[in-house]
Amino acid sequence: xxxxxxxxxxxxxxxxxxxxxxxxxxxxxxxxxxxxxxxxxxxxxxxxxxxxxxxxxxxxxxxxxxxxxxxxxxxxxxxxxxxxxxxxxxxxxxxxxxxxxxxxxxxxxxxxxxxxxxxxxxxxxxxxxxxxxxxxxxxxxxxxxxxxxxxxxxxxxxxxxxxxxxxxxxxxxxxxxxxxxxxxxxxxxxxxxxxxxxxxxxxxxxxxxxxxxxxxxxxxxxxxxxxxxxxxxxxxxxxxxxxxxxxxxxxxxxxxxxxxxxxxxxxxxxxxxxxxxxxxxxxxxxxxxxxxxxxxxxxxxxxxxxxxxxxxxxxxxxxxxxxxxxxxxxxxxxxxxxxxxxxxxxxxxxxxxxxxxxxxxxxxxxxxxxxxxxxxxxxxxxxxxxxxxxxxxxxxxxxxxxxxxxxxxxxxxxxxxxxxxxxxxxxxxxxxxxxxxxx
Amino acid sequence: xxxxxxxxxxxxxxxxxxxxxxxxxxxxxxxxxxxxxxxxxxxxxxxxxxxxxxxxxxxxxxxxxxxxxxxxxxxxxxxxxxxxxxxxxxxxxxxxxxxxxxxxxxxxxxxxxxxxxxxxxxxxxxxxxxxxxxxxxxxxxxxxxxxxxxxxxxxxxxxxxxxxxxxxxxxxxxxxxxxxxxxxxxxxxxxxxxxxxxxxxxxxxxxxxxxxxxxxxxxxxxxxxxxxxxxxxx
Numbered sequence: 001x002x003x004x005x006x007x008x009x010x011x012x013x014x015x016x017x018x019x020x021x022x023x024x025x026x027x028x029x030x031x032x033x034x035x036x037x038x039x040x041x042x043x044x045x046x047x048x049x050x051x052x053x054x055x056x057x058x059x060x061x062x063x064x065x066x067x068x069x070x071x072x073x074x075x076x077x078x079x080x081x082x083x084x085x086x087x088x089x090x091x092x093x094x095x096x097x098x099x100x101x102x103x104x105x106x107x108x109x110x111x112x113x114x115x116x117x118x119x120x121x122x123x124x125x126x127x128x129x130x131x132x133x134x135x136x137x138x139x140x141x142x143x144x145x146x147x148x149x150x151x152x153x154x155x156x157x158x159x160x161x162x163x164x165x166x167x168x169x170x171x172x173x174x175x176x177x178x179x180x181x182x183x184x185x186x187x188x189x190x191x192x193x194x195x196x197x198x199x200x201x202x203x204x205x206x207x208x209x210x211x212x213x214x215x216x217x218x219x220x221x222x223x224x225x226x227x228x229x230x231x232x233x234x235x236x237x238x239x240x241x242x243x244x245x246x247x248x249x250x251x252x253x254x255x256x257x258x259x260x261x262x263x264x265x266x267x268x269x270x271x272x273x274x275x276x277x278x279x280x281x282x283x284x285x286x287x288x289x290x291x292x293x294x295x296x297x298x299x300x301x302x303x304x305x306x307x308x309x310x311x312x313x314x315x316x317x318x319x320x321x322x323x324x325x326x327x328x329x330x331x332x333x334x335x336x337x338x339x340x341x342x343x344x345x346x347x348x349x350x351x352x353x354x355x356x357x358x359x360x361x362x363x364x365x366x367x368x369x370x371x372x373x374x375x376x377x378x379x380x381x382x383x384x385x386x387x388x389x390x391x392x393x394x395x396x397x398x399x400x401x402x403x404x405x406x407x408x409x410x411x412x413x414x415x416x417x418x419x420x421x422x423x424x425x426x427x428x429x430x431x432x433x434x435x436x437x438x439x
Numbered sequence: 440x441x442x443x444x445x446x447x448x449x450x451x452x453x454x455x456x457x458x459x460x461x462x463x464x465x466x467x468x469x470x471x472x473x474x475x476x477x478x479x480x481x482x483x484x485x486x487x488x489x490x491x492x493x494x495x496x497x498x499x500x501x502x503x504x505x506x507x508x509x510x511x512x513x514x515x516x517x518x519x520x521x522x523x524x525x526x527x528x529x530x531x532x533x534x535x536x537x538x539x540x541x542x543x544x545x546x547x548x549x550x551x552x553x554x555x556x557x558x559x560x561x562x563x564x565x566x567x568x569x570x571x572x573x574x575x576x577x578x579x580x581x582x583x584x585x586x587x588x589x590x591x592x593x594x595x596x597x598x599x600x601x602x603x604x605x606x607x608x609x610x611x612x613x614x615x616x617x618x619x620x621x622x623x624x625x626x627x628x629x630x631x632x633x634x635x636x637x638x639x640x641x642x643x644x645x646x647x648x649x650x651x652x653x654x655x656x657x658x659x660x661x662x663x664x665x666x667x668x669x670x671x672x673x
Contacts (some may be wrong), residue, residue: 188650209649211616211646211648212612250641251641252620253616258612269616271617276620297617313614320610343614361608364610384608387612389612
């Protein structure tokens with residue numbers, strides 16, 4: 001009897017899981033974002049990415065060299081040579097004539113091959129310094145049948161690191177919220193796409209607002225706020241299995257989730273004790289501890305890389321500014337002083353810069369505060385810029401802004417020199433959350 | 440009637456005595472008339488005694504019957520009176536009850552009418568309170584409406600409301616959630632000061648997530664900075 005009950009229970013659970021998965025992980029390619037580079041560095045480095053050689057019979061679904069080409073251009077630091085101008089298509093060192101590439105004013109050259117492997121594909125690449133006529137980098141990446149784009153991004157990451165010294169963040173993802181009142185007045189979606197906007201997948205759809213997506217440090221889970229019960233609640237969802245958990249919610253605000261660096265804790269905002277305060281929830285013990293205590297608004301927590309501090313927005317001084325609290329002592333320090341509205345601070349991976357939203361002359365821009373120098377500089381000049389999210393290598397900041405009266409995603413380099421837009425094919429998109437490095 | 444019967448008994452007894460006397464008188468002429476007369480006198484005496492006895496018995500009987508009849512009559516009369524009284528009481532009670540019911544119904548109707556009027560009045564009040572940028576101060580122009588809601592809510596303890604706090608799109612989303620809640624709390628506090636129970640109010644902030652006007656100008660923003668009073672129970 002017990003066994004039968006257990007089996008029924010298991011079957012029910014399996015069905016529920018299946019339905020949830022089916023519901024939450026619907027593939028939606030129509031939500032792809034399209035990259036438009038709006039500003040690059042003044043003198044981008046000329047590079048040529050030769051089409052990769054493929055020995056198979058059928059044409060590949062993806063053009064790997066094109067993916068690398070686009071990644072490097074999107075960084076704003078490189079200018080890729082057009083294929084139509086190439087004099088030859090070498091795919092191994094023996095076929096490279098440096099004189100041809102030098103003639104085309106190319107400084108660096110990338111060649112490679114794609115071949116079938118046991119379970120998918122193998123990509124080999126080589127990077128050459130045209131002036132010095134030497135191979136400076138090379139490598140091999142293996143992936144499954146659906147991983148061609150990811151393999152291309154891995155090549156981009158390797159080339160970028162070899163040339164800039166900074167780890168590439170092309171093989172990452174971005175979670176964002178889509179909504180379109182014109183298409184459907186009650187339409188909110190949470191999507192996850194590659195960092196270049198491709199392969200967008202819908203992971204949640206609701207008739208009520210969805211907000212504040214935040215990646216776990218292993219890039220496998222998303223915490224977010226959903227109003228699907230007409231009250232705000234924080235959910236944690238595994239983006240591959242679709243299974244999700246609603247964390248205990250309280251009367252009032254349940255918002256602004258932020259993962260601790262070790263992934264075991266979640267900083268969040270609750271107003272159960274009167275007004276918006278920061279709390280830390282231990283995800284294993286479920287123990288909740290209060291971090292801030294002030295009658296002003298305390299919100300938008302963000303953990304420091306060492307896990308010892310939490311940045312937050314507070315209007316305890318009259319207007320919203322960025323503060324930092326040291327967790328074991330409770331010591332609170334104000335970090336921003338320029339302007340009367342600074343909010344939603346997040347730290348770069350090296351802990352040096354705070355990226356934030358700052359109001360100047362009534363307009364909201366993305367700004368960066370250099371914690372070493374104590375100076376603030378604006379990264380954007382557009383209005384209503386919000387939700388900045390820094391790439392895991394600290395090179396770029398993705399944010400949402402207004403373009404032609406609708407919300408779009410855009411990115412800017414941490415030095416403000418490079419910019420690109422990622423407008424959605426349809427609808428409005430906002431609240432980008434740049435994932436950590438994958439695996 | 441009883442007296443009549445008694446007279447008959449007496450009359451018949453006297454007649455027997457008279458006839459006996461007559462017969463004895465007629466026999467006096469006979470040779471044995473003295474014996475006959477003595478017998479007749481005896482008979483007359485016996486008749487008189489019998490008549491007297493009958494008379495007394497009849498009287499007693501008549502009296503008893505009269506008494507019984509009188510008693511019965513009195514009893515019947517009392518019974519009838521009691522019945523009449525009971526009937527009268529019952530009718531009066533029914534009338535009173537009917538009247539009370541009518542009055543109660545009228546009062547209830549009046550109350551329902553008043554309740555409906557109060558509800559209509561509450562519904563007719565402004566349900567949206569607007570705020571200045573980054574502010575949660577309740578402006579004077581909304582006090583009349585809020586006082587009306589407060590009056591209704593304190594007079595109707597079963598009534599419940601949700602105060603939905605909203606912000607315009609400027610500024611960050613989570614800060615706007617906190618700002619929306621602060622506005623909701625400001626309205627809540629105002630109502631509580633006016634006598635509304637804390638238990639009748641819930642505050643839910645939607646920040647900038649549910650604008651009523653999706654425009655990006657100051658007129659649209661002014662419409663979006665608001666607290667909506669939503670009755671979940673009147």
